[in-house]
Amino acid sequence: MSILLKIHTPSKKVLEKTVAKVSIPAYNGDLTVLINRAPSEILLKSGKVAILSENAEVLEEYQIGEGIADIAGNTCTIFTTDIEDKK
Numbered sequence: 001m002s003i004l005l006k007i008h009t010p011s012k013k014v015l016e017k018t019v020a021k022v023s024i025p026a027y028n029g030d031l032t033v034l035i036n037r038a039p040s041e042i043l044l045k046s047g048k049v050a051i052l053s054e055n056a057e058v059l060e061e062y063q064i065g066e067g068i069a070d071i072a073g074n075t076c077t078i079f080t081t082d083i084e085d086k087k
Helices: none
Strands: 003-008 011-018 019-026 031-035 040-044 047-052 057-065 066-074 077-079
Touching: 003 019, 011 047, 011 057, 019 040, 019 077
Parallel strands: 003 077
Antiparallel strands: 003 011, 019 031, 019 047, 040 066, 047 057, 066 077
């Protein structure tokens, strides 16, 4: 199983891919989204979204602006004000 990660800015869809885990910059501290996580909406601060392997190794990183993450089922959709090219 995997998580469908989607990242959107106001003007376009930036990313849509399946990942093992994803770390997001929540206001209460970084949060790792795992498979079968309870549905939730999380406020995001500016920071790094990290795509992680099964062993929690960072595979890709994206610098985002503030936004919100909508987690439902095995989908994590991030709506952000801005995103920089991946690092």
